[in-house]
Amino acid sequence: MTFTPYAALPTDLVDEIAGAGLDPEAIYADIARALGEDLPGGSVDTTSAATIPLEARGRADFAAREPGVVAGLGVAEMVFRYVMGNDVQVSDRLPDGTSVAAGDVVLRVAGPTRGLLTAERTALNVASHLSGVATATSHWVAALEGTNARVLDTRKTLPGWRALQKYAVRCGGGVNHRFSLSDMAMVKDNHVIAAGGVVPAFEAVRAAYPDLPIEVEVTDLDQLRELLDAGCDRILLDNMSTALMAQAVGITAGRAVLEASGGLTLERAREVGATGVDFISVGALTHSVKVFDIGMDLVDE
Template identity: 50%
Template sequence: MIDSQQIADDVTRALTEDMGGGDVSARLVPAEQMMQGRIVARESCILAGTAWAETAFRRVSNRSLVQWLYRDGDTVPADSVICRLDGPARALLTAERTALNFLQTLSGTATATRTFVDAISGTSARILDTRKTIPSLRTAQKYAVTCGGGFNHRMGLYDMVLLKENHIMAAGSITAAVQASRMINPDVPLEVEVETLDQLEEALAAGVERILLDNFDLDGLRAAVALNDGRAKLEASGNVDISNVCDVAETGVDYISIGAITKHIRAVDLSLRFDPLADRLVVL
């Protein structure tokens, strides 16, 4: 789980962007007005981002209460109430968009991930995310990927060496790049991207334990798995979508990295609605 300071920083940045000098619309509501309401899922989804949404409501007013009826990672049926709200009307209105933005975006990420995870059910492959994330929301989106049943690749440029085409070109060869990496970053995990079976052979000869197969077709992936013969963990990447991900998984690769689950997401349709004053319920 992400630490609370990271969540607080994300929410503070988002509220500052939205509120600026203050919510001029919410000022039209009497300051003493208290309201109850609910957030409803207009479509089925995998929920993610509850901590960000609750932090947004609480940051605007610590008198705002949120009662969650589902948890992150749960499947939420269409037209279900995700949570109930109780607090100052002004505060709920001011926090509404920021809270929904986090919930919609992160639930969209989790839902997209689950679609891919379900598609390869029965195989031994795992779905990975990438660094192709929304700026300033990487940690949040990578958390949402885990809510959808996926796994995180490296968080950034600091926690794994990934030698790609241009690194190899600059170093002169895969072998030279691997040697330099081991000398400079001996304790940092190493992965090498290859584009051909010959490059795969070179990476294996250099003792690389994790290899990314870039844009291999299905026959190429099968050949790579056979050539590898279990020596390294293999990751398929490039030209993978929901229509072919199961075929890719069945070639025997260990991982499939998919940028679309964080960069091509569609926000889930959620809505916040106040309860009529005559129908107010007590939120425990």
């Protein structure tokens, strides 16, 4: 099977992916690696080759099996185009971030039947996982409605999938935390131990990288007060009780952005948001999310 080079992709699809803050060329390379797992060494889809005539053409629907928020459908289209190039027609693709009900068609594809089935699993893997991230995020957003708190992701992402998973968080209404170890400094408990305290750690980072945003993790109110006096303007409240977080908000009085983290559950989200914290960070959005159930069904015509 001959696959489509990146340069042959439709310009509007490339522009759409780039406009979402993603690197379309890097994603296309990931798609190539994923298809390489299914077809190692240029092998063929043996089942499809044996059961489907080479000239057969078909149409298939991607349908949601449950309610949720979809994401990654543009990337799924890239998978089909990688396999079939301009010999595939994609229609009725819902915008990423759309809320859907069970049974809703989110994407339609038509082309060589062998190609549709060869691309199926990789396309579904992408769309199901990213829609799972978006859906989970939307549940936290809904739980925080009526408070000023917003849900943040973390760096607890699958290797190589960070940009896509963080994109899916945005599709679900969440906010991205730092993308790497260099675009923001985050002083955690081990840094505090190594530096000899929260303030020495904060001041060391500020001296080394004066223009870099800095966030420092605290576990008690004394550390919070010390950091506020030192001028720290972003503080993470780690594994604090709801009552302690409410006290922290009162002590801070708007002098710093406060982020709650550690031991948080969806059931606790509203009460934590009601304390007045600015953000709630949730690693589970990406590191242990349940995939969203999407199926691909060939349609008799």
